Amino acid sequence: MSVVVLAGGLSAEREVSLRSGRRLAEALRDTGYEVLVLDLDGNLLPTLRAERPEVVIPLVHGAAGEDGSLADVLEALDLPYVGSPPLACRVAFDKAIAKGIVAHDGLQVARSYSLPHGVFRDLGAAGVMAGIVDNLGLPVMVKPTRGGSALGASLVHAEEDLPPAMVAAFAYGDSAMVEQYVSGVEVAVSVVDLGDGPQPLPAVEIQPRSGIYDYAARYTAGETEFFVPARISQAQEQECARAAVAAHIALGLRDWSRVDFIVNDQGVIFLEANVAPGMTETSLFPQAAAAAGMTLGSVAGDLVRISSARS
């Protein structure tokens, strides 16, 4: 069976995506698939038309890859693909919208405000920021409303540090989210649906050496310590699993996803959901699959077969 893995793209997460794509392609080849890794460029559509792969696996991170655009193009080309449909991608990619939807379904979320630059400019940034800080208190997380890999994200402890954090977040997009900082244990729960409905994989606890799970902590081996199973109570682990599946369903996600939480005395707090989970050497999804006794190749292979049958 021929498979095309889409990786790269033009976002700041290009390098991460390329590493994810190469690793997944290797895992699939080991299980007998013919795999081509293609970048998002002007050659892509002619190559897809010529190759007519049986299934496409989009692993492009950032905009275009995760905002539903790529899924739309694959639908238009009538190519079966692994992963979430366009609308679900759009909903999940926007952290503000995703949080609203899962909160409506009963999940706990950190309070936040997500605003475009224009609102700060037109209403006066100082007044808007003061209102937000009065409401949320400090510290706060500032991050691009859309995007991943912690790019443009800052933890802000003092009000005077908020403006540069806003500027940094707006460098990655037109909308920035200021979110109440929630302390606790950071965990990621991967979800896979191998035909029996979405199932949670074991929660992976993340403990960055620097204390902040930023870009360096995510993609430098050794900079973060991972615990599987996570060092949380059994009840908390069960709640994480339930919440991850609930989020996956509420957002309309398909095949696979990764949902990030903070666990503390108040419960399990949803941070965000990812429709194209990373597959690099330091990524969370492969660790969770391994903890569940699965290989990356077997999970991806099953999803390829399911996606092919879906067409």
Added chain:
Amino acid sequence: MTGSRLDPWIDSYADRAMGMTASEIRALFAVASRPEVVSLAGGMPFVNALPMDAIASTVEHMLLTRGNVALQYGGGQGDQTLREQILEVMAPVGVKAHPDDIVVTAGSQMALDLVTKIFCNPGDVVLVEAPSYVGALGVFQSYQVDVEHVTMDAGGLVPEALREALARQRAAGKTVKMIYTIPNYHNPAGVSQSQSRREEILDIAKSAGVLLLEDDPYGLLGFDGTVPQAIRAMDQDAVVYLGSFSKTIAGGLRVGWAVAPHGVREKIVLAAEAATLCPSNFSQLTVSEYLRTQPWMDQVKAFREIYQERRDTLLSAMGQLFPPGTQWTVPSGGFYSWVTLPDGMDTTAMLPRAVAALVAYVPGTGFFVDGQGRDCMRLSYCYPSPERITEGVRRLAGVMEAELDLIHTFGRAPGHLPPGPATPSPDLA
């Protein structure tokens, strides 16, 4: 309970490896390699201008006649014939030496590494220009050297500031081992030292008993055809001179050299043998054959004309398109212009927006070890065509306008990303 850190050796690394981590900046540079992006970041020579057919026949002839040497190990100091030819290459800059004074290395970057290795203990001080070559800063940091930046102006390193830095370090009980300088068409600042200033800097170094490390990869690339005299031309004992074929022939050959006083040269050779046994014979013989059979100086002249046209294009486009308050240096040779943005702008924070707009540059902080340079950036004009340079500046001007709009909204940005060299990949250095 012990978790997995995915790297079983994490507690075994040397202290000097502690800062070697993934970074947002490197992630952004990964995008800059895409053809859609106009990269004003890379310091890559325009190798497309080389006579490829002539080089192919040069390599073929070299292999057919001296293949048994080219494909064999060689001496640690480098090929004797090439060292004699290097003397001819250095004649225009006034460096007089004996072939035995020369050590051939894998680019002058390796010579820089070796000189630092044999001179510097952890905690020793190297004085460098402000800003300085990012590849040198990486070497100094890898040997745990304390780096102090010394003020530059339009005439390069400021002698009085150098005196003050030496005095300050001495007063602090520190050992200054080297003064590292790029006198010609500075990377990244794009400025050159006057002859009188070179003499003054040499005097200061000699008076202080501190080695002067002169890095001169661009000396032959002055646009008016004049070739400034090297500092090494004035003194054979106080200066180690680094030269390179990367900009005059091709960086991919990785052939550079050091000219050093006898004792220093002996140690460089021993250190080089420990590191690599010997420089690549294949590359050395290719360069040697090219120098022997091709009009290499005519090719250097062709490079000068190409780079001058591109510099003119860059300067003209910046003059027309960049926002008021932006300043830049006007290089009289080499590859780079150093751009200072209006007050409050942060080129590191702005880089994601630039990459999204399909244009790349190197943020100024990459050329400092101490977080300076936030309002600066290095623009390279050596590789993109004039049309692409104009388009790149147009895109960058739009990015700067948007960033100014953000700053107008939120106020002056003191910065987001941590300070220090941005560790660009080699093609950006």
